[in-house]
Amino acid sequence: MNPSENKVVVSVQSVGKIYRMGEVDVPALRDSSIDIHKGEFLVIVGPSGSGKSTLLNLIGGMDRPTSGRIIFDGKDISRASDAELTLFRRLQVGFIFQFYNLVPTLTALENVQVAVELVPDAMDPMEALSLVQLEDRADYFPSQLSGGQQQRVSIARALAGNPSLLLCDEPTGALDIETSRQVLDLLVNLSRNLGKTVVLITHNGAIARAGDRIAQIRDGTIASIVRNEHPTPVKEIRW
């Protein structure tokens, strides 16, 4: 399978982002372009502060670029209204954070329900939990789960709405090595076995080698995009 022959889901075209902090302009991202293909596992790697999160947030419709265009399904989401962006996030994007961001007063199952509530063709929340092998923890509260389990709940939550894109911002950043491996394995399998489009950002070069393509980001711009003909199996990655 050659993912590059697949359809382009999102096309990022010369995107730039400048944050205004009072009097100062902070250029976080400049002139970055990349196409994301259906079903691929794309890893964006770069040092801390290089603009990875900024890019991911723009792709996920959480923020608008200062310049350039982001085309999803033929539409420029950088010019969409707040309501359109909300709808975009609701139906097309599943987001996974470093710190899980689960609602502490909801059980695992209920946290997944939060995501399916608004989506017409969503999965059954229990089914989503079983994809991450947590159906036996459905009634646990986040504080009763380990970090890895919490991250798996957040993955189930992201999956449950059947999004076109899974966006993962340092999903293993807060986890120990063994747990990180499990989470990464899970994400890779989602792409390989279920055909999900996954974009993962990390500052860890070792993790990057699991990707189908690896984009290097440095100083707020995409410096290189490399096709990884032989992605390293997660089991063999050395942290």
Added chain:
Amino acid sequence: MVNRVLARKLARDLRHRKGALIALIAMVTVGVGIFVGMSGVYRDLDGAKENYYRSNLLADFTVDLKRAPEWTAEAVGRLPNVRAVRSRIHQSVLVDLEDRTTPLPGIALSLPNDGHSIINGLMMRSGIRFSHDEAEEVILDRQFAEANHLEPGDRIKVLLLDKQHDLLVVGTAMSPEFVYLIPPGGGLAPDPAGYAVMYLPRKFLQNSSDLNGSYNELVGLSYDTSRRALEDTLVLIKEQLEPYGVTNTTPIQDQTSASIVQDELDNLKTTARIFPVIFLGVAALVLNILMRRMTAQHRVVIGTLRALGYSSGTITRHYLGHGLIVGATGGIAGAAFGWWLQGAMVGMYRQFFAMPGIDRHFHPEVFAVGCAIAMCFALAGAFRGSRQAAKLEPAEAMRPPPPEQGARVLPERIPLFWNRLSFQWKMIFRAVFRNPFRSSVSMLASAVATALLVASLSMYDSTYYMMDYHFTRLFHHDLTLSLRDPEGMGSLSEVRGMPAVSYTEPQLDVMCDMSNGPYRKRTAVTGLAPNNILYTPLDSRGNKVVVPATGVILTRKLAEILNVGVGEQIKLRPLIARREQVMAPVVGIVDTYLGLSAYCDIHYLSTLLGEYRTANSILTRVYPGAFTLPLMEQIRRRPKVIGVTERLRALQQVQETIGDFMGAFFFITVLFAGIIAFGSMLNTALVSLSEREREVGTFRVLGYSSGQIARIFSGESFLLNGMGIVLGVGLGIGVAHLLSLAFNTELYRYPAIIHPSRLMLSAALMVLFVGSAQLIVFRMIRGLQWLEVLKVKE
């Protein structure tokens, strides 16, 4: 010495929470304002009263009698506990004014010409005293004069006994006897234009009242003015004057005007205590919640400060400073509001009470106490948060707080209920049950606000109900013609024959002494015609009371005072005519709201007087829309008629007096309830929003709109406040009943009227308050920089 940096931090913290703090300060302001305003008014009014009563020598007791020779007054003056007495003439009059169709009822009181510092002395407002003791001159009550545009130099026609006199108005004056003038039997409110109080030269009034060398009223001063002492003294006086037909003895505590003024002062005192406690109490609870949230948020800062060497005492003082600022700001604003309120209420009392010197005075001690109370409450509110901050050990404080624990809550034990809930409601229920203190405060505040609305609306309705009951359900006549003395039924047919009259009914009102063992009361007994239709006392179920041929029917309050029930007997002695004591069976009990009436058959009562079929007032109906001028002409020509009152005019009079006042009262209540409700709702909602900003961010990422998120958040508010409102409705109904019990006086009583529509209105107003607080929360959610919130590490 306050640390400069910390002081600056304090200022910034406060600015950061502007909206919530303003709402909180508003609560303190109202609490302090009510305290300062009402305590100030209390002092002003009490001071004015004391001054007025003292300088014009308001009588401590009054004795009415038929006719006693002048020398007997001196003998009374020698009785123990009698400091001084003055004898005077007290006479009913009818006044004929050019621009009025109806002759006005009134009283004339004699005034010695050399009267300086006499008992019940006058305060002249314009004009001069009489030229001599027999002059055909009159000094008018100032309010009556002003209401009827009379001035010194004018002349008025006054009917005394059966002779009309053309009197020269020489002056206007006011008297401490009539600070609040309710015409005898005249309901609730003063009617300055419709009831004439006038003062005539003593000798002239004696002559024209057929009381040469005599008097019929004694006013006096005592040393010991307690009710008990006065009553003992009055017993002695009564024995002394027994041969002269004592008809009434009144200690100052029962004097109509004085007791109304005293009741008002007592109410002011109570209100000045209860309201501030409610407002400051809720404010302290809300501040408590706010401060605990603030110190939790400042955790890392506190840790850093402690690591830098700031003592826990400094930290405590820093956070108590927040409370101090709320207390001080609220205290100062409250003092200003109170000063305004004091002015407004003083103005109101000036209209209600004819009394000089009702002025706003500055009472520094009231302001000091008001501000001190505000400080105490605010410090109490900030105390827990400050302690919590000071207790944080630096090392522990630098670490992030332990993550919030999810846990099962009470309603989850009922799976049938719980499993039906959406995750939104599960979140809401968990939040409610996991913050029991905050939830209780929210509920309490809206319960208090709702109860305030319900009780005020009920009071409003009760007042109108009482008026309506008295004027339209008990009475169905148009005019009451009062006769000087009980007359035979001939006068009835005489009135029946007058123009425009469609129906008449005789009535006989006689002051009587009633007693049952040690319980005694003097009050008027009303003799009603058989098959009465113009005056129909009602029983507790609202049915017309049928007056049997013998026995008396008592008002519930009177039955309580006499400690009798239906079937028992009381001693009854009329104070006029034969004055013979009989045993009368109590044959019924009725509910009336004004006065202490008793009813019996008119013939039964006549017989007790030793007469046959007499009446001293005639209730009259006129044909609808009939021209009444000729009728009034005829009435005017009959000296036996000493007064004409129009029922609807009296009702209108009362409604006008009370209406404006009640309208303002209602507006203020809604404002106050709004401040409590809004202040607490906004604060608790903002605190819980600030705790859950991260959840808002998560929901936004998941594709929830700000409206959808706001709905989840407002669910909590509506749930808590909804329960608070339900509790508050119950509480308000309870308070309304308590108030109706508390205002159970001999002068008036009122039922607790609770209309379901008023409960709905209260609830609707509360929902409006919740809704507007939620609107602010919604705007905060919409404006929240949620992406930034998520970028911050937990």
